[in-house]
Amino acid sequence: MDKISPQQRHNKAAIKQEQSNTCIRSTYGRLQSKNSAECEQARRSANMAAIRSKDTKPEMIVRRGLWKRGFRYRLNHKRLPGHPDLVLRKYRTCIFVNGCFWHGHDVALPQMENGEWRMDNSKCCKIPKTNREFWVAKIRRNKERDKEELRRLAAMGWHCITVWECELKPSKREETLDSIAFTLNHIWLQDHGAKTIPYPKQDEEDIQMPMAAEE
Numbered sequence: 001m002d003k004i005s006p007q008q009r010h011n012k013a014a015i016k017q018e019q020s021n022t023c024i025r026s027t028y029g030r031l032q033s034k035n036s037a038e039c040e041q042a043r044r045s046a047n048m049a050a051i052r053s054k055d056t057k058p059e060m061i062v063r064r065g066l067w068k069r070g071f072r073y074r075l076n077h078k079r080l081p082g083h084p085d086l087v088l089r090k091y092r093t094c095i096f097v098n099g100c101f102w103h104g105h106d107v108a109l110p111q112m113e114n115g116e117w118r119m120d121n122s123k124c125c126k127i128p129k130t131n132r133e134f135w136v137a138k139i140r141r142n143k144e145r146d147k148e149e150l151r152r153l154a155a156m157g158w159h160c161i162t163v164w165e166c167e168l169k170p171s172k173r174e175e176t177l178d179s180i181a182f183t184l185n186h187i188w189l190q191d192h193g194a195k196t197i198p199y200p201k202q203d204e205e206d207i208q209m210p211m212a213a214e215e
Protein backbone atom coordinates (compact mmCIF):
# COMPACT_ATOMS: atom_id res chain seq x y z
CA MET A 1 0.00 0.00 0.00
CA ASP A 2 2.82 2.34 0.89
CA LYS A 3 4.96 1.21 -1.99
CA ILE A 4 3.96 3.92 -4.44
CA SER A 5 6.89 5.51 -6.19
CA PRO A 6 7.00 9.30 -6.32
CA GLN A 7 6.37 9.08 -10.06
CA GLN A 8 3.26 6.96 -9.57
CA ARG A 9 2.16 9.32 -6.87
CA HIS A 10 2.70 12.21 -9.21
CA ASN A 11 0.75 10.49 -12.00
CA LYS A 12 -2.06 9.71 -9.63
CA ALA A 13 -2.15 13.32 -8.50
CA ALA A 14 -2.11 14.49 -12.12
CA ILE A 15 -5.06 12.24 -12.98
CA LYS A 16 -6.99 13.50 -9.97
CA GLN A 17 -6.13 17.04 -10.93
CA GLU A 18 -7.42 16.37 -14.43
CA GLN A 19 -10.65 14.91 -13.04
CA SER A 20 -10.94 17.86 -10.76
CA ASN A 21 -10.49 20.30 -13.63
CA THR A 22 -13.15 18.44 -15.58
CA CYS A 23 -15.50 18.81 -12.67
CA ILE A 24 -14.71 22.47 -12.23
CA ARG A 25 -15.24 23.11 -15.93
CA SER A 26 -18.50 21.22 -15.80
CA THR A 27 -19.84 23.65 -13.22
CA TYR A 28 -19.59 26.32 -15.89
CA GLY A 29 -21.78 24.23 -18.16
CA ARG A 30 -19.14 23.45 -20.77
CA LEU A 31 -19.02 19.82 -19.74
CA GLN A 32 -21.65 17.56 -18.29
CA SER A 33 -20.86 15.89 -15.01
CA LYS A 34 -22.21 12.37 -14.61
CA ASN A 35 -22.31 12.51 -10.90
CA SER A 36 -21.75 15.46 -8.64
CA ALA A 37 -20.70 13.28 -5.67
CA GLU A 38 -18.03 11.73 -7.85
CA CYS A 39 -16.97 15.21 -8.80
CA GLU A 40 -16.76 16.29 -5.21
CA GLN A 41 -14.66 13.21 -4.45
CA ALA A 42 -12.28 13.95 -7.28
CA ARG A 43 -11.96 17.56 -6.19
CA ARG A 44 -11.25 16.62 -2.57
CA SER A 45 -8.79 13.94 -3.61
CA ALA A 46 -6.95 16.44 -5.77
CA ASN A 47 -6.85 18.79 -2.82
CA MET A 48 -5.54 16.03 -0.62
CA ALA A 49 -2.81 15.18 -3.12
CA ALA A 50 -1.84 18.84 -3.09
CA ILE A 51 -1.98 19.01 0.69
CA ARG A 52 0.18 15.95 1.21
CA SER A 53 2.73 17.01 -1.35
CA LYS A 54 5.75 18.76 0.04
CA ASP A 55 6.18 22.49 0.49
CA THR A 56 2.56 23.03 1.45
CA LYS A 57 1.93 26.17 3.42
CA PRO A 58 1.43 24.80 6.96
CA GLU A 59 4.57 22.71 6.56
CA MET A 60 6.51 25.74 5.37
CA ILE A 61 5.40 27.70 8.45
CA VAL A 62 6.79 24.97 10.70
CA ARG A 63 9.99 24.68 8.70
CA ARG A 64 10.69 28.40 8.69
CA GLY A 65 9.68 28.80 12.34
CA LEU A 66 11.97 26.03 13.55
CA TRP A 67 14.84 27.08 11.31
CA LYS A 68 14.59 30.59 12.74
CA ARG A 69 14.76 29.09 16.23
CA GLY A 70 17.98 27.30 15.36
CA PHE A 71 16.69 23.79 14.66
CA ARG A 72 17.96 21.81 11.69
CA TYR A 73 16.10 18.96 10.04
CA ARG A 74 15.63 16.70 7.07
CA LEU A 75 12.47 16.62 5.00
CA ASN A 76 10.12 13.76 4.09
CA HIS A 77 12.44 11.02 5.29
CA LYS A 78 11.64 8.18 2.89
CA ARG A 79 12.89 5.35 5.04
CA LEU A 80 10.83 6.14 8.12
CA PRO A 81 7.21 4.98 8.51
CA GLY A 82 4.79 7.62 7.30
CA HIS A 83 7.55 9.71 5.68
CA PRO A 84 7.55 12.36 8.43
CA ASP A 85 7.46 15.93 7.15
CA LEU A 86 10.44 16.95 9.28
CA VAL A 87 13.02 14.72 10.93
CA LEU A 88 15.33 16.07 13.62
CA ARG A 89 17.95 13.41 14.13
CA LYS A 90 19.68 15.18 17.01
CA TYR A 91 16.40 15.15 18.93
CA ARG A 92 15.38 11.73 17.58
CA THR A 93 12.09 13.38 16.72
CA CYS A 94 9.72 13.27 13.77
CA ILE A 95 7.27 16.05 13.10
CA PHE A 96 4.07 15.58 11.14
CA VAL A 97 2.17 18.63 9.94
CA ASN A 98 -1.41 17.44 9.55
CA GLY A 99 -4.40 18.94 7.81
CA CYS A 100 -7.34 19.02 10.23
CA PHE A 101 -9.86 17.65 7.76
CA TRP A 102 -7.86 14.78 6.29
CA HIS A 103 -6.45 13.57 9.57
CA GLY A 104 -9.65 14.10 11.56
CA HIS A 105 -8.37 16.55 14.17
CA ASP A 106 -10.18 16.16 17.52
CA VAL A 107 -12.29 13.39 16.07
CA ALA A 108 -12.40 10.06 17.87
CA LEU A 109 -11.51 7.10 15.70
CA PRO A 110 -14.84 6.11 14.10
CA GLN A 111 -16.53 3.10 15.67
CA MET A 112 -18.83 0.61 13.98
CA GLU A 113 -22.40 1.07 15.21
CA ASN A 114 -25.36 -0.83 13.75
CA GLY A 115 -23.38 -1.66 10.63
CA GLU A 116 -22.30 1.96 10.08
CA TRP A 117 -19.17 3.89 10.96
CA ARG A 118 -20.02 6.53 13.48
CA MET A 119 -17.96 9.68 13.37
CA ASP A 120 -18.75 13.02 15.00
CA ASN A 121 -17.67 16.33 13.56
CA SER A 122 -15.18 18.46 15.43
CA LYS A 123 -14.60 22.20 15.25
CA CYS A 124 -12.03 21.90 12.50
CA CYS A 125 -13.09 18.63 10.89
CA LYS A 126 -16.57 18.75 9.48
CA ILE A 127 -17.62 15.91 7.22
CA PRO A 128 -19.56 17.01 4.14
CA LYS A 129 -23.17 15.83 4.26
CA THR A 130 -22.99 14.75 0.63
CA ASN A 131 -21.43 11.37 0.32
CA ARG A 132 -20.72 11.29 4.03
CA GLU A 133 -19.98 7.57 4.10
CA PHE A 134 -17.12 8.00 1.67
CA TRP A 135 -15.50 10.74 3.74
CA VAL A 136 -15.91 8.89 7.01
CA ALA A 137 -14.22 5.84 5.49
CA LYS A 138 -11.40 7.95 4.09
CA ILE A 139 -10.72 9.83 7.30
CA ARG A 140 -10.99 6.64 9.33
CA ARG A 141 -8.34 5.01 7.14
CA ASN A 142 -6.09 8.06 7.45
CA LYS A 143 -6.46 8.11 11.23
CA GLU A 144 -5.76 4.40 11.52
CA ARG A 145 -2.71 4.75 9.31
CA ASP A 146 -1.45 7.74 11.33
CA LYS A 147 -1.85 5.79 14.55
CA GLU A 148 -0.01 2.79 13.15
CA GLU A 149 2.83 4.95 11.82
CA LEU A 150 3.27 6.69 15.18
CA ARG A 151 3.30 3.31 16.89
CA ARG A 152 5.98 2.00 14.54
CA LEU A 153 8.11 5.12 14.98
CA ALA A 154 7.81 4.91 18.76
CA ALA A 155 8.86 1.25 18.60
CA MET A 156 11.96 2.39 16.67
CA GLY A 157 12.76 4.86 19.44
CA TRP A 158 11.53 8.02 17.73
CA HIS A 159 9.60 10.77 19.42
CA CYS A 160 6.75 12.17 17.35
CA ILE A 161 5.18 15.59 17.36
CA THR A 162 1.96 16.21 15.44
CA VAL A 163 1.30 19.80 14.48
CA TRP A 164 -2.25 20.60 13.36
CA GLU A 165 -3.03 23.07 10.64
CA CYS A 166 -5.42 25.00 12.93
CA GLU A 167 -2.57 25.57 15.39
CA LEU A 168 -0.71 27.45 12.69
CA LYS A 169 -3.23 30.15 11.96
CA PRO A 170 -1.68 33.60 12.38
CA SER A 171 -3.03 34.23 15.90
CA LYS A 172 -1.63 30.94 17.26
CA ARG A 173 1.40 30.41 15.09
CA GLU A 174 4.20 31.83 17.25
CA GLU A 175 2.86 30.20 20.38
CA THR A 176 2.71 26.83 18.61
CA LEU A 177 6.25 27.17 17.26
CA ASP A 178 7.57 28.17 20.70
CA SER A 179 5.85 25.18 22.19
CA ILE A 180 7.42 22.82 19.62
CA ALA A 181 10.83 24.34 20.39
CA PHE A 182 10.21 23.87 24.11
CA THR A 183 9.18 20.23 23.58
CA LEU A 184 12.26 19.53 21.45
CA ASN A 185 14.59 20.96 24.08
CA HIS A 186 12.80 19.00 26.77
CA ILE A 187 13.17 15.79 24.73
CA TRP A 188 16.89 16.47 24.26
CA LEU A 189 17.44 17.00 27.98
CA GLN A 190 15.53 13.84 28.83
CA ASP A 191 17.36 11.73 26.27
CA HIS A 192 20.74 12.99 27.42
CA GLY A 193 20.15 12.04 31.01
CA ALA A 194 20.12 15.55 32.43
CA LYS A 195 18.86 14.90 35.91
CA THR A 196 16.83 17.44 37.72
CA ILE A 197 18.06 17.91 41.25
CA PRO A 198 15.28 16.91 43.61
CA TYR A 199 14.12 19.62 45.95
CA PRO A 200 15.16 18.64 49.50
CA LYS A 201 12.44 17.30 51.75
CA GLN A 202 11.41 19.46 54.66
CA ASP A 203 13.40 17.60 57.36
CA GLU A 204 16.59 17.50 55.27
CA GLU A 205 16.22 21.20 54.68
CA ASP A 206 15.88 21.81 58.41
CA ILE A 207 19.11 19.94 59.09
CA GLN A 208 21.12 21.55 56.31
CA MET A 209 19.97 25.11 56.72
CA PRO A 210 21.78 27.18 59.33
CA MET A 211 19.44 28.12 62.14
CA ALA A 212 18.84 31.74 62.75
CA ALA A 213 19.69 32.80 66.25
CA GLU A 214 16.62 33.49 68.29
CA GLU A 215 16.31 36.75 70.12
Ligand SMILES: [Zn+2]
Pocket: 100, 105, 124, 125, 164, 165, 166, 167
Ligand atom coordinates in the same frame (compact mmCIF):
# COMPACT_ATOMS: atom_id res chain seq x y z
ZN1 LIG B 1 -7.59 21.42 13.86
